[in-house]
Amino acid sequence: MATFQKAPYIILHDGEAESETKRPDAPFGISIKREAGMTNELRKLIEAAKRVEPSAEHREQQRRSFAYGNTSFENGRITRSMIDEQAEKLARQARDEQ
DSSP: OOOOOOEEEEETTTTTEEEEEOOSSSSSGGGGEEEEOOOOOHHHHEEEHHOOOOHHHHHOOOOHHHHHHHHHOOOOOHHHHHHHHHHHHHHHHHHHHO
C-alpha cells in the first residue's frame, strides 16, 4: 500500500484552501489535491484582501521590488539602487514626454 506525504504548504484555489498530497509512486511528481479546513476568520481575511486597492506609491514599490527580484536572480550584481535609478529615469522621461 502506497503512503502519501502531506506537503508543507497550502494552495488557494477558487477561494478554497487545499493541501497538496504527493504520491511518491506517481509519474513526473503528479500530486493529488485535497480540500483542507479553512476557518471563518481566514475566509474573511481573504475576502477583505481581495477588496483592498493599493495606493500608487505601494504599486510603485511593488513594481520596483518585482523588477529587482527578477533581475537580481539573473545577475547578482544588480542592486536595489540601480533599480531605483532606472525607475526615476523612466519617470522623468515620461513626464518630459507629456
